[in-house]
Amino acid sequence: MPTKIQFAVLYMGIVLAAIGQGGTRSTIAAMGANQFDNAEDQAIFFNWYVVILYASAVLGSTVIVYIEDSFSWALGFGLCVVVTLIGLTIFLLGNRYYRHIKPQGSPFTSLARVIVAATRKRKIPISSKSGDYYSEQLGKVEKVVALPTESFRFLNRAALKTAGDTNSDNCTAKPWRLCSVQQVEDLKSLIRICPILSSGIFLSTPIGVLMSLTVLQALTVDRHLGPHFKIPAGSMIVFILASTAISLTLIDRILYPIWQKLSHQSPTPLQQIALGHVFNAFGMIVAALVESKRLKITKTQHPTNETNSTIPMSVLWLVPQMAVVGIGEAFHYPGQVTLYYQEFPTSLRSTSTAMYGMIMGIEYYMSNAVIGLTQRTTGWLPDNINNGRLDNVYWMLLVVGVINFGYYLICARFYRYQNVGKENENYISDR
Structure with a gap:
């Protein structure tokens, strides 16, 4: 035994x-x-x-x-x-x-931020203007902002820019309140x-x-x-x-x-x-x-x-x-x-x-x-x-x-x- x-x-x-x-x-x-x-x-x-x-x-x-x-x-x-x-x-x-992938941090944290940001901005009206949405920058070049898709529109609020969400260099200042369109x-x-x-x-x-x-x-x-x-x-x-x-x-x-x-x-x-x-x-x-x-x-x-x-x-x-x-x-x-x-x-x-x-x-x-x-x-x-x-x-x-x-x-x-x-x-x- x-x-x-x-x-x-x-x-x-x-x-x-x-x-x-x-x-x-x-x-x-x-x-x-x-x-x-x-x-x-x-x-x-x-x-x-x-x-x-x-x-x-x-x-x-x-x-x-x-x-x-x-x-x-x-x-x-x-x-x-x-x-x-x-x-x-x-x-x-x-x-x-x-060929290796650039490390970009935890993807699960990014997804959680979208849910939290969308929930915190649930009372903000959804905009149809691309300029109202946030997009990440690639180095010194800012990405062309595209409108988020119409499906699951509630989540689009996570990418809506409001006062204090971004720094002077247009980078996000509050990652749990503002996410990029791509993250959404x-x-x-x-x-x-x-x-x-x-x-x-x-x-x-x-x-x-x-x-x-x-x-x-x-x-x-x-x-x-x-x-x-x-x-x-x-x-x-x-x-x-x-x-x-x-x-x-x-x-x-x-x-x-x-x-x-x-x-x-x-x-x-x-x-x-x-x-x-x-x-x-x-x-x-x-x-x-x-x-x-x-x-x-x-x-x-x-x-x-x-x-x-x-x-x-x-x-x-x-x-x-x-x-x-x-x-x-x-x-x-x-x-x-x-x-x-x-x-x-x-x-x-x-x-x-x-x-x-x-x-x-x-x-x-x-x-x-x-x-x-x-x-x-x-x-x-x-x-x-x-x-x-x-x-x-x-x-x-x-x-x-x-x-x-x-x-x-x-x-x-x-x-x-x-x-x-x-x-x-x-x-x-x-x-």
Whole structure:
């Protein structure tokens, strides 16, 4: 039995690994995209970033796990340390060639100032004259003041100049009372994208439920591939990872060039996400049909109530549902990352690439909640799924997915891109 100190060391390692992954995954994505000026090049980068991310996850879930099972855990973790150090060395060697962003302070403070300033000036009438609004200066040259947009007009008051708000050099004297038009528009862009961001949570939740339930299905079927190899039930997620990596490679090299040739433009991030919704729904249909077949075999050829019994059905029947969902992820994952990166304020781009990670985190909690709620309110998920109706769970997820897709289409219909095509003025080079 491990001691309390050993448990403390274990959990400390898990926490440090989680912090490291959370910190590097989003910042590497943002930093890589920062090296490109063109939105299309950035989208291509995100595609290949996801390919490498998922391909490495496949290697970690297969090769490293095999080494840990066949040799030792120390060797497996040791290889991970070596690979990490090699990656860090390569990353640092390229530092002099990277394009870096000028530090500009906390972007969250800037957003908070807009809310506070707008609230403090809530009784001031909104002006239609551009000269009444404040714009930051670039060195000694004052920016041309543009009128703030009409949406969320309440926030426009934050940029209204009143007596005592600026110094003699026209710089803001009270940053919690006067903000620039750009700061106001940055907050508005976040508000506009929130509905699409929320639809991503319910897009990912069925995937989390599918992964959990597929493991339960795999435990009841024949997992042998040949006389000597047996697929671990917990490794079924590898099929989603592999499907995403392979599909995204084909999509980027074959499908998108054909799309560009036929439509004379690249698919937009919103279109990519929509395709992800479609494939995700199709994956639920495939999962429901496969489960119906599994239940039929259980009832007709293997009528037993034993929890650990195996039915005469190959585990390969479960691969299509994972593959289809993986194809959907090849569309909506890079689509979401690209959309958030392009549409978030420049100062929040590192945060923007972390949004999908946040969605995935919420997804796991939501999927557990869905499974728990289904168990408490229906008889579809008993301890022995051979006596349940797992297919009904998948049909339910399909209905939820279709409703969420309708919600997404409404959000996408009224959404207007804000930052695509804008020149980036924030970069400096250390060359």
